[in-house]
Amino acid sequence: MAGRRAYTDAEVEAAVQALTDPQQLQEAQRIVAENAPTLQRILNIALNEAEWFGSAHHAQVLEAAGKADIEERLQAVQTLLAEEIRVTMMIGAAVGFELAHQLIDKEDS
Structure with missing residues (x-):
């Protein structure tokens, strides 16, 4: 680097x-x-290394799905999905950024 x-x-x-x-x-x-x-595959590796789908994520899913009030449950699930999308997009952007650098580095060699 x-x-x-x-x-x-x-x-x-x-x-x-x-x-x-x-x-x-x-x-x-x-x-x-x-x-x-x-x-x-690279995205899955990054998410696994960050333990994104570990026990903390599982607890958030259970909490969101377990809300008694349907409106609260819907809001909690939508928020969780939005957070997952944001994290995945940021990791995807980071992978794309690094991929571009790898390609540029190969050209410069």
Whole structure:
């Protein structure tokens, strides 16, 4: 990892903005779809290493599902799902970021 530089906020914003171009986004989606099994395996490894689906997660699921009031239960389950999506997306973004660095490092070698 030595030799990697930090990106400025402006560089990150420009890169994010570029992904709003439908053609660039479609190309990114194509690459991910073609490599989905491998990326899914990496995501599963990351989630397992973080013990995301360990006993604490199991307890949260039981707590959300066990709410007596249907509205409270619905809200708790929706919140839990939203948190899971956010964590998974952040890990997925981190994997994509590192994958890009690995590809760049290979080009530079």
